[in-house]
Amino acid sequence: MGRRSDHSRGELEEMILSAGHALMAEQGFARFSAREVAKRIGYSVGTLYNVFGSADALVLAINTRTFAAWAEHLRAALAEAGDDRIRALVAGYFAFARANPNLWMAIYDHRLPPGxxxxxxxxxxxxxxxxxxxxxxxxxxxxxxGERSVALARSLIATVHGHCAFDLTGSFALMGEGAPMEAALARVRESLAAARD
Structure with a gap:
């Protein structure tokens, strides 16, 4: 096992987050283990708790890292969007979730404990x-x-999220929906058209 003096607190935080993010990508939230993260970096699980405070705080930090990667993915999709930026946004949402299913699902599977x-x-x-x-x-x-666009954005994210979750879990396939991304895009366009009226 490594000793705490081997790395600074900042270095340890980055090592833990990198290993934890990789493990979450591989195994998903249900099989995630702080003990396995510690094993991968050669430290005790107690070191993880000393740095993050709890397993929940570690998962929260891992999920925040996923949000950052997701935001970068959307920015890149928008940079190449052309005129149809809404399509690029919805397609980028689906593409990130499909490419990173365990990381994406972990964001929604993890709940902060009461308090x-x-x-x-x-x-x-x-x-x-x-x-x-x-x-x-x-x-x-x-x-x-402004607040109006933020409120509408939250609703549209929920709409696209639902379509995306049904896509990843196979629910849409069972329902006979063969183009979930296109369906989500259609609902977004309808909502935007209604908001313009």
């Missing part, structure tokens, strides 16, 4: 993704970003 608040740093990092969507919603409506 544990999300740290402001994590909330702000996660809010970047909603901000990207809200900016695109405002642009599609021909307005400046």
């Amino acid at each position: 544990m608040a999300m740290p402001e740093r994590d909330a702000a990092a996660r809010g970047v993704l909603t901000g990207i969507v809200a900016d695109e919603v405002a642009a599609a409506l021909g307005t400046l970003p």
Whole structure:
């Protein structure tokens, strides 16, 4: 086992997050183990708790890292979007989830225990993704970003999320829906059209 003096706290945090993120990508939330993360980096599980405080705080940090990667993915999709930025946004959402199913599902499978608040740093990092969507919603409506576009963005994220979750779990296939991304895009376009009226 490594000793705490082998690495600084910042180095340990990065090592733990990198190993934890890789493990979550491989095995998903249900099979995730802080003990396995510790084993992979050559430290005791107690070191993980000394750095993060709890397994829930570690999973929260891993999921925040996924949000950051997801936001970057959407930015890259929008950079190549051409004129149809809404399609690029919806397609980017699906593409990230399909390419990273365990990481994406872990965001929604993990629940903070009662009494544990999300740290402001994590909330702000996660809010970047909603901000990207809200900016695109405002642009599609021909307005400046504001509370209206943020509220609509949240609803549209929920709409696309539901379609995406049904896609990943196979529920849409069982229902005979062969184009879930296109269905989600159609619902988004309908909502934007209604919001313009």
